[in-house]
Amino acid sequence: MKGLTCLSAMLVGSLFISVPSFADPQSDSDDVRAFFQKRFSNITLEDYADGAYALNENARMQWEEIEEFPPYEDAVDEGMVLFETPFANGKSYATCFPNGGIGIKQNYPKYDTETQQVITVEYAINQCRTSNGEAALPYGQGELAYVSAYMASTSRENIINVVIPDDEGALAAYEAGKKMFYERKGQLNMACATCHISIAGGQLRAEITSPALGQTTHFPAFRFGWDDIGTLQKRYAGCNTQVRAKPFALQSEEYRNLEYFHTYMANGLPLNGPGSRK
Amino acid sequence: MTRNKLQLVLLLASSLTMLTACLDTDLTSGSTASNEHEHxxxxxxxxxQAEQARAEAGRLGFEWSVTGPxxxxxxxxxxAGNHEQATTLFQEVKLQSLLAIDQARYADENWQMLVPVID
Known part of the structure; x- marks a missing residue:
C-alpha cells in the first residue's frame, strides 16, 4: 500500500515538473526579468546595461571616472578608418550591411532562414570580407574587434531588438543557446548561469558577478585584463576556460547560438558599447 | 521463538547479507582492484582508451581544458621512457574524460535546474 502511495505521489509530482519541449523566448525573457527584478528591486531595467556597476556605488564611481577618458577610444577611431577603407575590389563594409552598417547593431544577432544559422555582427564582418575577396580576420581581438567597436559606437542608445522568427531552425538555435547557458561544464562544474543568475550580484574573489540580463549591451569591450578591446565571444571563451572547460572556436555554431539567446534576453535595453570593464 | 526475536534474527541476517554484498562490490570494483587492473x-x-574517451568528451562539447595539456x-x-609515470598520467586523462562524458549526460538531462524559478 505504501509503495502504491509513493508511486502515486511520484506520478502526481511529475505532472508539476515543467520541462519545456520547445522554446518560448518571450516567456524565458519575462522569467529572467522577474527573477532579477525581485533580487535587485532598487534598479531599473535600463540599469542592467551597466552590468555589475549598477549594483555597487563604489565600483560605479570608479567606472564612470574611467569612462571620462575611454580606453577604447583609439580602437573605435581605428575601426572607423578600417570600416571606411575600400577593399581591393573597390567595395567596402558598408556595401554588405543594411543602412551602410551604421546604427544597426541592435538588430544582431539575427537568424538567417536561408542558410539556417545565427549571424552575429562579427560573423557578418568576416562574411563581408571573404565575399569581397579579402582574408577573414581573427575573431577575438584586433582589426575585426575594432571594426565591430566602431559599428557598435554608431548604434549607441539604440534599443536592442533581436528577433526570433517563427522558424523551426531559429527556435532550435535559440534553444541550443539557452541550454548551453544553463548546463554545467568544465572541471569546476559551473554553468554561465551559476555566476550570472544564481550568484549574480555576489562576489567571486574581489569581483562582483554581473547579472546575465544586459551583459551583451557593451561589447566589444575594453577589458583591463586584455589590455585591448575584445569581442563578446572572446569573453565566452574566457569564462569557459575559467571553469576549466575547453572553449569552443570563436563564432562556432555553439557560441553564435549562445549569443543569440544571451542577447535576446537583453531586448529592450539600450546599447552602450563599446564599454570598459575591469 | 517470539515475534520480536524473529524480527531481530531477520534484521541481523539482512544486515549481514548487505554487508557481504558491499564487501563483494569493493573487492570487484573498488579503487584498489581497479588500479591493479589498470596497471x-x-x-x-x-x-x-584515454584518447577515445577524450575524443568522445570533445564530441559532446564537454572536454575539460586541462585534459589536452x-x-x-x-x-x-x-x-622519455618513464612508463610508470606515463601510465599514471594516461589514467588521469582517461578519468577526466570519463567524468566529462558523465557531466555531459547529466547536463543533458538536468540543465533546466538552473533556470530561474519565479515564486
Missing amino acids: ALDINTLIE LLEVAHATYK
Whole structure:
C-alpha cells in the first residue's frame, strides 16, 4: 500500500515538473526579468546595461571616472578608418550591411532562414570580407574587434531588438543557446548561469558577478585584463576556460547560438558599447 | 521463538547479507582492484582508451581544458621512457574524460535546474 502511495505521489509530482519541449523566448525573457527584478528591486531595467556597476556605488564611481577618458577610444577611431577603407575590389563594409552598417547593431544577432544559422555582427564582418575577396580576420581581438567597436559606437542608445522568427531552425538555435547557458561544464562544474543568475550580484574573489540580463549591451569591450578591446565571444571563451572547460572556436555554431539567446534576453535595453570593464 | 526475536534474527541476517554484498562490490570494483587492473593493462591499450574517451568528451562539447595539456605531458613522458609515470598520467586523462562524458549526460538531462524559478 505504501509503495502504491509513493508511486502515486511520484506520478502526481511529475505532472508539476515543467520541462519545456520547445522554446518560448518571450516567456524565458519575462522569467529572467522577474527573477532579477525581485533580487535587485532598487534598479531599473535600463540599469542592467551597466552590468555589475549598477549594483555597487563604489565600483560605479570608479567606472564612470574611467569612462571620462575611454580606453577604447583609439580602437573605435581605428575601426572607423578600417570600416571606411575600400577593399581591393573597390567595395567596402558598408556595401554588405543594411543602412551602410551604421546604427544597426541592435538588430544582431539575427537568424538567417536561408542558410539556417545565427549571424552575429562579427560573423557578418568576416562574411563581408571573404565575399569581397579579402582574408577573414581573427575573431577575438584586433582589426575585426575594432571594426565591430566602431559599428557598435554608431548604434549607441539604440534599443536592442533581436528577433526570433517563427522558424523551426531559429527556435532550435535559440534553444541550443539557452541550454548551453544553463548546463554545467568544465572541471569546476559551473554553468554561465551559476555566476550570472544564481550568484549574480555576489562576489567571486574581489569581483562582483554581473547579472546575465544586459551583459551583451557593451561589447566589444575594453577589458583591463586584455589590455585591448575584445569581442563578446572572446569573453565566452574566457569564462569557459575559467571553469576549466575547453572553449569552443570563436563564432562556432555553439557560441553564435549562445549569443543569440544571451542577447535576446537583453531586448529592450539600450546599447552602450563599446564599454570598459575591469 | 517470539515475534520480536524473529524480527531481530531477520534484521541481523539482512544486515549481514548487505554487508557481504558491499564487501563483494569493493573487492570487484573498488579503487584498489581497479588500479591493479589498470596497471595490468597494456599501456598502448590505456593510451587508446584515454584518447577515445577524450575524443568522445570533445564530441559532446564537454572536454575539460586541462585534459589536452595533460595528454601532451603524458605522451612526452612516455617518449622519455618513464612508463610508470606515463601510465599514471594516461589514467588521469582517461578519468577526466570519463567524468566529462558523465557531466555531459547529466547536463543533458538536468540543465533546466538552473533556470530561474519565479515564486
